[in-house]
Amino acid sequence: MNLMSEFNLIDHPHRRYNPLNGEWILVSPHRAKRPWQGQVEKVVEDVRPKYDPKCYLCPGNERIGGHINPEYTEPFAFVNDFSSLLNDTPEGSWTDGELFKADSEQGICKVICFSPRHDLTIPQMEVDEIKPVIDLWQKEYNELGAIPFINYVQIFENKGSIMGCSNPHPHGQIWASKAIPVEPEKESIRQLAYFEKHGRTLLADYLDAELKKEVRLLASNDHFVALIPFWAVWPFEAMIVSRKQLQSIAQMNDAEKLALADIYKQLTVMYDNLFEVSFAYSAGIHQAPTDGKDHPEWHFHMHFYPPLLRSASVKKFMVGYEMLANPQRDITPELSAQRLRELPKVHYRLI
Template sequence: MAQFNMEDHPHRRLNVLTGEWVLVSPHRAKRPWQGQVEKISEEKRPEYDPTCYLCPGNERIGGHLNPKYTEPYVFVNDFSALLNDTPEGGVQSEDGLFQSKSESGICKVICFSPRHDLTIPEMEVSEIKKVVDLWAQEYKSIGENDFVNYVQIFENKGSVMGCSNPHPHGQIWSSSSVPNEPAKEQIKMLDYYNKFGRSILADYVAAELEKKERVLFENEHFVGLVPYWAVWPFEAMIVSKRHVTNLLELTEEEKEAFAAAYKELTVMYDNLFEVSFPYSAGIHQAPTDGEEHPEWHLHMHFYPPLLRSATVKKFMVGYEMLGNPQRDITAETSAQRLRDLSKVHYKYR
């Protein structure tokens, strides 16, 4: 009988933040690829696009006019998924089979830069720091509303991730309930904190820094890594070394380090296949429900879909929709591939 080896044999890995499992099938990565192949279309964008509804001074689809902003700019989404004046109401059948509840919230768009042709990996750290500053301001101001209990900051990059406008931007959706993903994390974080009196992510990061297998980089205040339980081929996290629960607890130096980590990881992504790398990314932090949440630990998730090249994507289908998520290459292999890349963006070599 052969000895079990995680680089060769199928196995499951536990996501300690959610309690969910991922199936890892590393032997499948060795099979030849005979699937879909697409051509890359490298788009060269101007610094300013008169037809872009996010560029400074332009009219948005809803008829509002953008100011001629020179730094990160935020506004209420013209087509918000949540509204702040939704009346209370819902449905609760006696048998519990039919339940619904009204949901209030505020949705905003944040333009990272006035320049239409930039993305985060192409911006200076000082410019990204201003984005982090604005995130913190919005987390505070939106979270002060009595009906807002969670503020979700996120970025969808690339048309494959449903991004409808290439101008560098992200979104902020706030809601009266805590969404599913951070709610699952809160349960696990609280259980661990009640048991050990420490942050689960603080202990996890310390263990990862000792092993070095999945760590992509670190600076004085943040660590970038491929999580042990990663589902997407090149999934990653940025985690604060110090146990902070939200953006408001970061010092100015830590905010700059966060910005530097954001840039470093996204440069890695772009360099992997020498393409503007698509992903969905978002910050998980403490709810804004007025309660103390010492169990929470600030971190940012990155979920990119690319698998084998700039044109071959990972899809969640079949077993993954009906059973549980599955991946072919191990987290350790992904981390090594990212670590081996140049630190200089491919466009500027």
Template structure:
């Protein structure tokens, strides 16, 4: 029998951030780039759309008018999934039917006044303004006594549920810590207490040493395809330094963060010659008053495209009933993305 080869044989990969596994089947994708490569019709949009509720000076559904904002703009979501006024309460029946009230604040962040831009189209200096706004909102929301988690994220593209193409993201701040970040909190803290260094700091050193899954790097940030990636072109942005949240970044690190976001999203757009859809979000320490010494800030990018602009990855069958599975290895995906930097 031949010796085990990550590039040839089916195997499971462990995610130390979540404690979960992904099944990788590289033998099913011997020639992953032979599929149809169709031309995609470009989505031409005006700089200003009078019907867009996010453009400057336009009126939103609740009757409020946006200011003539020159760069970034944030406002409380008119139809937020969470509300600060929700009363405390719960429902329990026979211990199997349980519900608890949840308080929170939802905000919308417009990245630019221009309707026709996305993050890869923006200048690094303008993306830096977005980073500054993310930082300010995280720090301000963290001071509210009932807010224990602040989730900053962006859904890009209709396939990811984005209902408005104007460049924008969201913030959901809430009283509980969601399951994903809670798992990351547990795994990172346990590793830090056992090893004295952050889990992602040690992981990043391994990735830089192997240099197989790195997509882009600058002085302060590294973009890579995680060893345990589930989505075909999933990536993660990591600061080289152990930083728990946005407020701990230096000015130079914030510049580098903006640069890495620009480079990575530009590469995505070039991969299939389309405005690349994804869901992306920043994971940072909870705002529950604990020290969280093991937390290491990072940004996840989860894009759904598989082989072309119209072939998408879905979680079906075994993946819904068992574990996530992928055919294209993270090493192959990273190489494909890296070649476009």
């Protein structure tokens, strides 16, 4: 056989398998070798005030609906004034033959302000200022998860207007629901099958392998590793995985929560430094459902899905083939990881 034509992941189009959700992604590394087209523009960023009298998340301000925020100094959670889920929806289901099916859904949606400061973001906050955010996530997961009808607590953050985030004040959301939503449900099924076969979590074995290979690692500390998954869809998609198997944030001790704050900052500083812009993303935690059962198959992790591709203004679109067939990327996850790893560790605004 001609060695030149032997299949490899650096030169040849290929499909990669995501063992967490059972889906495939198309990788076209030969296309990333084309010269980049278009300018790499810098975006002029507005300087935000520490307090904005018109912001409905700033301390002391009135929200739509008439609630007044307290003069909070620590991370602060409240029930979303425009909740997508309501806790008093009557139970029930509706069918009309085999093809029409609906179930009523109950839940609670909350907003978490990460800081009283309007002008900050996670990568600009100190680790000891992020730690209270993690403490509050844990408290909310425990409290919401203890409600009998809540079976899953989705903690997430939408950062940046291109991710549809309407307010730049640093904040995240929690949607707690009766149903286990689609993405965690897919991962639940795969992780359970793997755990039953091997007696270990899928992500424990995956993380061990990535720590040996080293090519997709971004950052680490005593308790967590940040990496670009082998099957990443978005150009700079990343995952934070706990070194120890933790089913959920409920099992984290103080040192682990501090370490999660640290890796959250390390990763988001890399992101901001990549194009020297406040880097947009959707991020969130995947962890054990709160359905009252033990979940030894679940391994705590966070996903980061950022849309930017090659500058502060050029984003990846999920269109055409990706909507109709499956996702596709050009730059390989290994090259993306290398680019992120080589960046300065200090936030660009502080240099």
